[in-house]
Amino acid sequence: MKITKNVSPEDKKIINRIFWRSFTVFASRAGATKAHAPGFMYSIMPALDEYFKDDKEGHRKAMMRHTTWYNITQNVGTFVMGLVASMEKKTAQDPNFDPDSTVAIKTSLMGPLSGIGDSIFWGVLRVIAAGVGISLASQGSILGPILFLLIYNIPSIATRYYLTYMGFTVGDTFIQDMYKSGSMKLLNKAASTLGLLMIGCMTATMVKFESKLSIPIEGGKPIKIQTYLDQLWVGLVPLIVTLVCYWLLSKKVNVNWILLGVLVLSIALGLLGVV
Amino acid sequence: MLHTATLAAICVFVCLGGNWLWGQTMIERPLVVGMVAGMMFGDIRTGILIGASLEAIFMGAVDIGGAISSEPVTATVLATTFAITLGVDTKAALALAVPIGVFAAFISMFLKNVVMNIFAPLVDKVASDDNPKGLTRLHFGMWFINYFTFSLATFFAVLAGARPVQHLVNQIPANLMAGLAATGGLLPAVGFAILMRMLWSKELSPYYFLGFVLAAYLKLPSVAVAALGIIIVVLQWIRDKQIMNIENKQKAAPVASATPHLETTDSMDEEEEDFFS
Numbered sequence: 001m002k003i004t005k006n007v008s009p010e011d012k013k014i015i016n017r018i019f020w021r022s023f024t025v026f027a028s029r030a031g032a033t034k035a036h037a038p039g040f041m042y043s044i045m046p047a048l049d050e051y052f053k054d055d056k057e058g059h060r061k062a063m064m065r066h067t068t069w070y071n072i073t074q075n076v077g078t079f080v081m082g083l084v085a086s087m088e089k090k091t092a093q094d095p096n097f098d099p100d101s102t103v104a105i106k107t108s109l110m111g112p113l114s115g116i117g118d119s120i121f122w123g124v125l126r127v128i129a130a131g132v133g134i135s136l137a138s139q140g141s142i143l144g145p146i147l148f149l150l151i152y153n154i155p156s157i158a159t160r161y162y163l164t165y166m167g168f169t170v171g172d173t174f175i176q177d178m179y180k181s182g183s184m185k186l187l188n189k190a191a192s193t194l195g196l197l198m199i200g201c202m203t204a205t206m207v208k209f210e211s212k213l214s215i216p217i218e219g220g221k222p223i224k225i226q227t228y229l230d231q232l233w234v235g236l237v238p239l240i241v242t243l244v245c246y247w248l249l250s251k252k253v254n255v256n257w258i259l260l261g262v263l264v265l266s267i268a269l270g271l272l273g274v275v
Numbered sequence: 276m277l278h279t280a281t282l283a284a285i286c287v288f289v290c291l292g293g294n295w296l297w298g299q300t301m302i303e304r305p306l307v308v309g310m311v312a313g314m315m316f317g318d319i320r321t322g323i324l325i326g327a328s329l330e331a332i333f334m335g336a337v338d339i340g341g342a343i344s345s346e347p348v349t350a351t352v353l354a355t356t357f358a359i360t361l362g363v364d365t366k367a368a369l370a371l372a373v374p375i376g377v378f379a380a381f382i383s384m385f386l387k388n389v390v391m392n393i394f395a396p397l398v399d400k401v402a403s404d405d406n407p408k409g410l411t412r413l414h415f416g417m418w419f420i421n422y423f424t425f426s427l428a429t430f431f432a433v434l435a436g437a438r439p440v441q442h443l444v445n446q447i448p449a450n451l452m453a454g455l456a457a458t459g460g461l462l463p464a465v466g467f468a469i470l471m472r473m474l475w476s477k478e479l480s481p482y483y484f485l486g487f488v489l490a491a492y493l494k495l496p497s498v499a500v501a502a503l504g505i506i507i508v509v510l511q512w513i514r515d516k517q518i519m520n521i522e523n524k525q526k527a528a529p530v531a532s533a534t535p536h537l538e539t540t541d542s543m544d545e546e547e548e549d550f551f552s
Binding site: 033115141149 | 326389391451452503
């Protein structure tokens, strides 16, 4: 792809090293206050080492700058790593460049990038990959897990690679431009459409409920409640339970309470002989 | 039993630790963990089957910003271990996985967010000492400590839990068992709700119901639904792009002549929207 063309061979080497190191970004988690700062620092270290080669104090300051909280979906976080590398290069070369803007931009990008990254990679790609994987694995085929890994990882690693270069080359205004031109909105809409469609499909196939309750009739076959439910709407209970969970979440109810609620509800239904 | 416990702990360490050490490649998902655990205990088919069922249950167990609702690796490893080595019925093993997952999530979050906080000052220290080597050691050291400690939980769970679990499973009355099985059936709903929180918007919500109907009534496999979804997205993208270009042009053009034209494109847009939903 063109994106690697305008980069000098020295910078290319650095970007490639950042790309490889970025795989380990979430290896450590330094508590809730710093989260993945060590992983971020480790990943951009090749850039710092190169650009602050002859400036020990600059190197030290650059390290200290990046000890702040960091967390971005890791396949898209490389964009910020590339961007920070290019800005640290500017800091090292241009004394008038304000180094604090690096941290400001890094921080301001975390929310929007994670938002789109989480919905594309967690909400869409993983769900599609798992859908394919489950249908094969439920027949006991080893292809299930293998295809799952391939479908998820090939696009994710490719994204990770190109975004490292893009962050380095396109600069800090790129994301803002994408927002202004409306491309970000389109991307968000596409991801949400595909994700919602898949989750609707998964709600129908993976949320399961079957009542064994039946009403005995004198001299005839007992009437099964489930048959009535199915005639009304296939998958009525799963759909309602999912929508109620969603509604509770949107009312800011803690997810652990919802989990507990579902647990208690199903056990109660079991004890009452409904399921 | 010591042997089994060690294998199970290694399985957690490799799958969970490996996932986070290198690229979050999803080797922590039940589909993969079930296969790995199955391989270790010599019954890969059972492992894959349990993995497939648990993947659906834990579909929504996503680690976003360190907050998780349920921890799938420990749950899958323990369920597979009990099913293969103790001969626990697969259904019972699946039902056990659910409470294990919720409990393991608490341990995991406590470790990651509270215990690992003791290393936060060290991060500042290596930075102010300008010590990149120290940072590397700290980074991977923290990785090892966190996941090693977490794997120990599985080790002790198998060691101490095997006998009581077997005893317990034999004692559970049938209707409680049915309730636990129903939990496994309904729990994915919570996960999907979490994912929907990220994606839901009023204007796109019909697609959720479209996906539901395609699967529930037309019985389309998920690959077909995904393919249809991609087609819809491409068509939508092309149309939105055209509208965006028109809008951008109109912003540049004089306002008076532009207004009526804009309305017609808007109403066309709505008609198409209705058609798709």
